[in-house]
Amino acid sequence: MPEQMMKTSEALNAVLHQAMLDDLTVICIGEDIAENGGVFGVTEGLLSTFGPARVIDTPISETAFVGMAVGSAMTGLKPVVEIMFCDFVGVCLDQIMNQAAKARFLSGGRLDLPLVIRTTMGAGDGSGAMHSASLHGLFSSISGLTVVCPSSPADAAGLLRAALKTKGPVVFIENKNLYDLEGPVPGDCLATPIGVAKRLTEGTDVTIVALGQMVQEASHAAAMLSAAGISAEVLDPRTVKPLDVASIAASVAKTGRLLVVDEGAGFAGFADAVIARVTEEAFSALKAAPRKVCPPDTPVPYAVEAEEIWLPNAADIVAAVQTMMEE
Amino acid sequence: MFIDDKSPYERCVFIRAFEQEIAALSAAGEVPGLVHLSTGAEVADVALASVLDSGKDQVTGSHRSHGIALAMGASPVRVAQEILGRVGGLSDGLAGTQHLMAPENGFLTSNGIVGAQVPLAAGAALTAKTNKTGGVGVAVFGDGAANQGAVLETMNLAAALELPMIFALYNNGMAQSTPVGHASGETDFKTRAQAFGLLAFDADGADYSACAAQFKQGAESARGCRPTFVEVTVTRDDGHYFGDLPDAGNPAPTEAWFENLRRSLKAKGASDDQITQTFDATFERAVGVVKEAARSPKAGAAEYRQWLSLGANPDA
Numbered sequence: 001m002p003e004q005m006m007k008t009s010e011a012l013n014a015v016l017h018q019a020m021l022d023d024l025t026v027i028c029i030g031e032d033i034a035e036n037g038g039v040f041g042v043t044e045g046l047l048s049t050f051g052p053a054r055v056i057d058t059p060i061s062e063t064a065f066v067g068m069a070v071g072s073a074m075t076g077l078k079p080v081v082e083i084m085f086c087d088f089v090g091v092c093l094d095q096i097m098n099q100a101a102k103a104r105f106l107s108g109g110r111l112d113l114p115l116v117i118r119t120t121m122g123a124g125d126g127s128g129a130m131h132s133a134s135l136h137g138l139f140s141s142i143s144g145l146t147v148v149c150p151s152s153p154a155d156a157a158g159l160l161r162a163a164l165k166t167k168g169p170v171v172f173i174e175n176k177n178l179y180d181l182e183g184p185v186p187g188d189c190l191a192t193p194i195g196v197a198k199r200l201t202e203g204t205d206v207t208i209v210a211l212g213q214m215v216q217e218a219s220h221a222a223a224m225l226s227a228a229g230i231s232a233e234v235l236d237p238r239t240v241k242p243l244d245v246a247s248i249a250a251s252v253a254k255t256g257r258l259l260v261v262d263e264g265a266g267f268a269g270f271a272d273a274v275i276a277r278v279t280e281e282a283f284s285a286l287k288a289a290p291r292k293v294c295p296p297d298t299p300v301p302y303a304v305e306a307e308e309i310w311l312p313n314a315a316d317i318v319a320a321v322q323t324m325m326e327e
Numbered sequence: 328m329f330i331d332d333k334s335p336y337e338r339c340v341f342i343r344a345f346e347q348e349i350a351a352l353s354a355a356g357e358v359p360g361l362v363h364l365s366t367g368a369e370v371a372d373v374a375l376a377s378v379l380d381s382g383k384d385q386v387t388g389s390h391r392s393h394g395i396a397l398a399m400g401a402s403p404v405r406v407a408q409e410i411l412g413r414v415g416g417l418s419d420g421l422a423g424t425q426h427l428m429a430p431e432n433g434f435l436t437s438n439g440i441v442g443a444q445v446p447l448a449a450g451a452a453l454t455a456k457t458n459k460t461g462g463v464g465v466a467v468f469g470d471g472a473a474n475q476g477a478v479l480e481t482m483n484l485a486a487a488l489e490l491p492m493i494f495a496l497y498n499n500g501m502a503q504s505t506p507v508g509h510a511s512g513e514t515d516f517k518t519r520a521q522a523f524g525l526l527a528f529d530a531d532g533a534d535y536s537a538c539a540a541q542f543k544q545g546a547e548s549a550r551g552c553r554p555t556f557v558e559v560t561v562t563r564d565d566g567h568y569f570g571d572l573p574d575a576g577n578p579a580p581t582e583a584w585f586e587n588l589r590r591s592l593k594a595k596g597a598s599d600d601q602i603t604q605t606f607d608a609t610f611e612r613a614v615g616v617v618k619e620a621a622r623s624p625k626a627g628a629a630e631y632r633q634w635l636s637l638g639a640n641p642d643a
Contacts, residue, residue: 027453027457053456059487061481061484063446063477064481065446067446067447067449070446070447071387071451071454071464072453074451075454076458077450095477106418106421106426107436109634
């Protein structure tokens with residue numbers, strides 16, 4: 001199959017179709033994923049192709065159906081379970097944190113847990129405080145989980161292929177504001193490797209780390225900084241855990257400056273983790289204190305202008321970099 | 328398979344003796360943490376296992392699962408080694424008493440979170456249904472777990488999705504230290520299950536034949552994708568955990584099932600002497616198994632480092 005232009009949602013959909021075709025043990029579970037094709041259309045057409053035994057609409061009972069997915073992964077299936085918004089993990093965290101994450105360890109490695117938990121993240125679309133969170137940092141603090149956050153259609157497809165091949169549970173977080181983003185998607189079946197960062201722009205003055213929809217803001221910022229004579233290197237880790245510390249540290253060794261942009265928690269979240277790990281690895285290369293651009297420590301506000309203040313953007317990034325350059 | 332060709336009486340006595348020896352070792356400081364003993368639920372455990380096929384069925388259990396793991400056929404030495412944190416345990420001592428896993432024997436996992444094992448059994452049921460194995464997923468849980476959202480949600484889910492699943496509620500009347508009447512607005516759990524669309528049965532956990540008959544009916548229905556609920560009244564003979572105060576109003580809890588099983592052996596022609604000999608031999612065998620496990624080296628750094636050596640990302 002040749003490379004095609006696809007939206008992120010279409011790329012994910014194509015991978016699910018192929019996975020279910022290739023492997024009879026792959027099943028999809030979730031709310032409104034079968035008849036409705038998923039609220040973002042990611043599971044569209046799976047029901048008519050693969051039938052209700054493998055594409056399962058559930059009651060609104062996340063604990064029960066995520067737990068069912070975990071149990072089915074423990075007994076030989078490869079479930080892809082959808083939690084519509086990552087805010088909803090509050091009602092089923094036990095099944096993720098204690099059951100999925102710990103099963104392989106507690107079995108002494110006798111059991112694999114080939115489970116993909118698909119969920120969404122991302123603010124900026126007026127969804128309010130309980131449908132907009134970005135909890136990748138929270139998931140990554142749980143031992144036993146792999147956490148990925150793709151930022152492009154190609155990486156969404158590639159990382160989903162990779163996630164479907166892992167032995168352990170993967171929390172696969174799709175930024176809901178990127179579903180309509182179009183981009184080239186390779187037609188081959190090569191998976192984007194988990195745990196490998198991607199460099200989007202090359203630079204020498206500052207390393208900007210961002211994932212999900214923050215990659216776009218970081219790229220815009222890099223262009224604006226370039227016009228101002230500042231050379232920014234943008235890295236998208238793509239995987240939160242395991243984090244590609246080596247690539248980020250190598251970039252910082254070159255630039256001497258690190259800025260992390262994230263719409264997750266500003267305290268004890270992804271940004272803090274990246275700063276801590278890179279500081280450990282590349283302290284002597286730092287010319288300025290590492291910084292982060294994260295939302296204020298409040299829930300996501302609803303009103304348009306309030307949400308705009310909350311969500312980091314390119315201007316915030318430019319301002320932070322300029323401050324660092326003056327240090 | 329320690330209990331092949333053994334009578335229900337021997338199986339029940341084996342579990343009782345196993346647990347008593349674990350208790351003795353716990354008192355002697357040989358168990359890393361607290362143990363929640365299955366004493367009082369032996370009949371339910373053995374009767375349930377008698378209607379299951381460890382080749383295609385999977386059971387999940389609560390923190391109180393030594394008995395059901397043994398009844399399903401998990402290696403008694405390895406179960407004991409796991410409880411004692413010894414090398415050779417089911418998970419080399421890294422999981423422990425509350426996280427026994429013997430999926431090879433149809434015992435998928437026990438659980439440290441009250442009620443969390445119930446959705447996992449729905450998953451085993453889904454796998455059996457998807458792969459058309461004819462197997463069932465079985466969740467064993469207590470009256471305490473009966474009030475967990477995970478359990479209530481799963482009852483509905485199993486009915487809605489027509490899963491081949493059995494909900495086995497062992498009602499010992501106590502949720503840790505809170506009596507069932509205090510913790511439940513309605514203590515008729517069978518009616519609750521029926522309201523979710525489950526076929527419901529109940530049985531006296533001191534009556535082996537009645538338990539086995541109810542579980543048999545439950546399993547037959549579940550295998551036809553009509554999920555079922557079986558409530559068994561059991562006792563909790565060693566409190567919530569060993570060393571806890573004994574449950575009040577429960578003075579001689581083991582006598583009923585012992586006597587019932589002895590009576591049925593007598594009815595089949597066994598003499599008092601034969602029954603006593605069987606008891607003694609079984610008891611000795613179980614104690615020997617636990618003592619053997621206790622002689623195994625304590626698990627520790629080597630076993631843990633083995634897991635760590637899989638790298639920072641063993642899951643990818």
